[in-house]
Amino acid sequence: MDLRHIQSFVKVVEKQSFSKAAQELGYTQAAITIQIKQLEETLGTKLFDRIHRRVRLTEDGEAFIFYANDILRTFNRARSFKHDEESVKTIIRVGTVGSLGSHFFPDFIYTFSQQYPLVELKIIIGTTKSLTDMLHRNEIDIMYTIDELIYEPELVNMMREPEPIYFVTKDPNIKAQKYSLDAISDYPFLLTEKGEAYRYELERHLAHESVDLNAIVEVGEIGIITKVLKKGLGIAYLPYFSVKDDVDSHVLNIVDVDIPHVTMWRQVMVHEKKFLSKGMKDFLETITKI
Secondary structure (H helix, E strand, O other): OOHHHHHHHHHHHHHOOHHHHHHHHOOOHHHHHHHHHHHHHHHOOOOEEEEOOEEEEOHHHHHHHHHHHHHHHHHHHHHOHHHHHOOOOEEEEEEEOHHHHHHHHHHHHHHHHHHOOOEEEEEEEOOHHHHHHHHHOOOOOEEEEEEOOOOOOOEEEEEEEEEEEEEEEOOOOOOOOEEOOOOOOOOEEEEEOOOOHHHHHHHHHHHHOOOOOEEEEEEOOHHHHHHHHHOOOOEEEEEHHHOHHHHHOOOOEEEEEOOOOEEEEEEEEEEOOOOOOHHHHHHHHHHOOO
């Protein structure tokens, strides 16, 4: 069934004339006649009676006009769905790790929601592994994590930014000198939760040198750790973005520890088969700038 035939049928009904319908649609009268005939053959019924140059719907034609109008309304809605998408609220499911979520997302959510009020962000906190699995299962749309560089089949890296990891403290007893890992092991240590990539790197170095830390707390919220550090208690091993302002203002100090330098990567990833809606593209464009 050709959509043009239905459009011609509706126009003939509206104008009650083949010639007037042809004139408005830009066809010849013969073309309109052929289209109506082909539509009647497709439906297996006669749609018009033509008596003394007057056009009247048959009983089947009266019934079909409702279907024809419904088809054209549906077609017009479908044709304009991309325009409608911009005025309909959409949800983006974003998976992130706790350290990035607590540091970047408060300001990001405010800025993004002001610029894109019709996009709702659903934030899911997890580990890189759990979020990667969710991305594969289409349970999240976008993953924002900090880890070693990720090379995962079917996942596309949309952004990668290096983030050095440092030992930091405010303890006045820790001087500006190089320390061995064993030398700082007796100081109170504030640990991030297991599952963070840089926590794993720290544990790897500890195991290699057979050193046990004097851990006094383990917590997934970096903000809690930095607040305790700024009170003058302990050492922590944290990504630079989380302490940059405090280090720049000399509230916290970087501790020079004699282990290989560690760099992690902030990364934004999507599945290669994921259809990126306008809202998702706006999100990706915004978050890759922070």
